[in-house]
Amino acid sequence: MAYQVLARKWRPKSFSQLVGQEHVIKALANAFENDRLHHAYLLTGTRGVGKTTIARIMAKALNCETGITATPCGVCSACTQIDAGRFVDLLEIDAASNTGIDNIREVLDNAQYSPTAGRFKVYIIDEVHMLSKNAFNAMLKTLEEPPAHVKFILATTDPQKVPITVLSRCLQFSLRQMTxxxxxxxxxxxxxxxxxxxxxxxxxxxxxxxxxxxxxxxxxxxxxxxxxxxxxxxxxxxxxxGAVDQSYLFEILEALIAGDGTAVLASADAIAGRGLSYESALHELAHLLHQVAVAQAVPKALADDLPQREQIAALALIMSPEDAQLYYQIALHGRRDLPLAPDEYAGFSMTLLRMLAFAPAASNQILPAATNKTLPTIADQPSDALTHQASPVASIQTAPAAPHHLSPAKAEQAAPRPPISDEPHYNAPPWHEEEHAAPAPATQAGPFKGDWRALILQLKLGAAGMLAQNAELIGYTDSSIELLVGEEHTAVASRAYQEKLREALSNHFGKDILLTITLGSASGDTPAAIALREKMSRLANATQSIQNDPFVQSVVRDFGATVIPDSIKPL
Incomplete structure (x- = not known):
């Protein structure tokens, strides 16, 4: 027996076998069961969603020897002949190749005759929007008042091209794309x-x-x-x-969040090395960013069976909504401009570098994941303690004689500054200044004194920093650290992030550190929660300062102006 392709072999033969069109099935089944039959139906939808399949099932439901029913038997002569495409009273017309008025007149002339073998004569006109204007006009009268034994089932992928006079004479069902x-x-x-x-x-x-x-x-x-x-x-x-492995896309986004240009280009090179499609990579990247944006706006909207659901949820916590929208737009523009690039690799890598260049300057800052319900009193610390990334080689203990934890802001103020000279320094590019400003790398940090917030500022964690920021220190020794992570942050406590954090701690202290993480109810003293409280305090102070400013008060009084709260940003 000749091989039959799966699309034909597994074509549904009853309403119960259809997938994803429950709204259409319910309406048609109720109509057949209650004998409320219309004379013309219009099925719309994109390719391959079941328009012709539903039309054939409707023909069986109308002509089944057991009677008009929503569940045709499938074994009678009418049902088997319709499945085989040999039923004389079922006429399938391809409007794309029969567009003229002469073809429609032939159909209308034959419609006057009674069915030969079945109960109804059924006309299925596929891609009906391809008919000419004269052909549509010729069928209007018959379509409005056809003989009692005639049923029209029209199908189209472009209902906008069907005249309104035809649409008004049909029951229209819009078939959805399947998820x-x-x-x-x-x-x-x-x-x-x-x-x-x-x-x-x-x-x-x-x-x-x-x-x-x-x-x-x-x-x-x-x-x-x-x-x-x-x-x-x-x-x-x-x-x-030519599909791209999702792991590459997650690596790209994590590198963008960390501001690591080397890792971004390494991921692009990995895609190039496997000969994958750059257009497909940008398409998949935009799709992933859409899922991240959805998870940020409505976390419960992510389907439970969605692949990589936990990784997407973790990215949604790490990445700011502004960055997600920015990266999504850049990915769309990069995909559009890909044919204009010198070569596809250049277009793809430039798209990623554009994401890196347009990201906010504080891209290395880890954002707090959630707002705690209770906010304890703010500690007496510098207001911008978390807005500057500490040097990765700064020691926790700054002086053996008098242990003291310097914030990055104070450390920056204490550093000696070179004298200002009027002469230009042509041999000192700006990027070299950052290199000279950094102290020499230390091989081993001093002993940990329990300041978890200061410690993680010295670690290069990348995406794993979200775990550290939302973890509360509950115990430590010289060779172990125990953390508590709130149950609402389970997504960031993945095994991969735990391993990255453990490796960073071990590298920092120059010895193996045993990291223990427990899920439970955190007290709200995590670095992320503290940073959020400080940010809200600065915002409140800035708002109060604006409202008390005499100039602002005069503008509001004299011109009827209004201060927009969302426009106030703390320094």
């Missing part, structure tokens, strides 16, 4: 029925690449089966589609 989860779930059922091995990650990739079309997904699955020799594996599907 990647619905597509991958159906593909899983198909492969299980076919007894073929597969990896769920491969189905997720196909479900995303299908763009809501089940027919496209089944065609891609056929291709994947052939590509993998009967085995549908994730690596094989990525190679077949």
């Amino acid at each position: 990647p989860q619905q597509v991958s779930g159906h593909l899983q059922q198909v492969l299980q029925a076919e007894n073929l091995p597969f990896e769920q990650g491969a189905l997720n990739i196909i479900g995303h690449a299908a763009n809501g079309s089940m027919r496209d997904a089944l065609s891609l699955l056929d291709q994947a089966i052939a590509f993998g020799g009967g085995d549908v594996g994730e690596l094989a599907v990525r190679a077949m589609l």
Whole structure:
């Protein structure tokens, strides 16, 4: 027997087998069960969502020998002939190749005759928007008042091109694109029925690449089966589609958050080394940024079965909403401009470098993840203690005789400044000044004195800094540190971030540090919570200062001006 492609073999034969069109199925099923039949239906939707399939199931429901029903038997002569495409009273017309008025007149002339074998004569006109204006005008009268034995089922991918006079004579049903989860779930059922091995990650990739079309997904699955020799594996599907591994995208975003240009270009080189599609990489990057933005605005909107859900939630806590929107827009523009670049690698890498260049100057600052309900009194510390990144080699204990913890702001003030000279220094580029300003690297830090907030300022943690910022120190020894992380921050307490934090601590102290992290109810004394309280205090002081300013008061009084609270930013 000849091989039948999966898209045809697994075409639904009843309403119960359809995937993702419950709103259409419910309306049609109720109409058939209650014998409320319209004479003309219009099915709209993108390719491969089931327009023609639903039309054929409707033809079976109208002509099944058991009677008009929403559940045709599928075994009677009418049902089997419709499935085989041999039913004489079912006429399928491709409007793309039969666009003229003569073709429609032939259809209308035949519509006057009674059905030969069935209960109704059903006309399925696919891509009806391709008909000419004269053809539409010719069918208006018959479409409005057809013979009792005639039913019209029209299908189109572009309902805007269908005349309003035709739309008003039809019951219109808009078919939705299927979600990647619905597509991958159906593909899983198909492969299980076919007894073929597969990896769920491969189905997720196909479900995303299908763009809501089940027919496209089944065609891609056929291709994947052939590509993998009967085995549908994730690596094989990525190679077949040129899809980018999600781990590369997470590495790129984490490097952008950390402001690490070397790591950003290394990820771009890794994509180039595997011969992956740069256009696909930017598309996937924009899609990932969209998911991050959704997680930031409405965390519960992320589906529970979404792949890499925890990593996306962690990124949403680390990345500021402004950065997510900025990176998303740059990714869209980079994808659009990719054909104009000298070569695709240059276009892709320049897009990433543009994200790095346009990021706020304080991109290395770790943002607090959430606001605590209770805010204890603010400690007497410099207001901008967290706005400057401390040097990674600064010691916790500054002097053996008098242990004292200097904030980065005070350390900067205490540093001697070179005298100002009127003569230009042409041999000293600006970027060399930062290098000379940094002290010589220390091989080992002094003993830890319990100032967790000061310690993490000296560590280069990157994305793992979110874990450190939202952790509360509850115990420590010379070789171990115990932290408490609130249950609301479970997403940032991943094993990978814990390992990065442990390695950073071990490198800082020059010995292995045992890191223990417990999930529970934090008291609100985490570095992130303290930083947020300080920020809110500075904002309150700035607001009060603006409101008490005589000039501002005079402008408000004389010109009826209004101070916009959101425009006030503390220094």
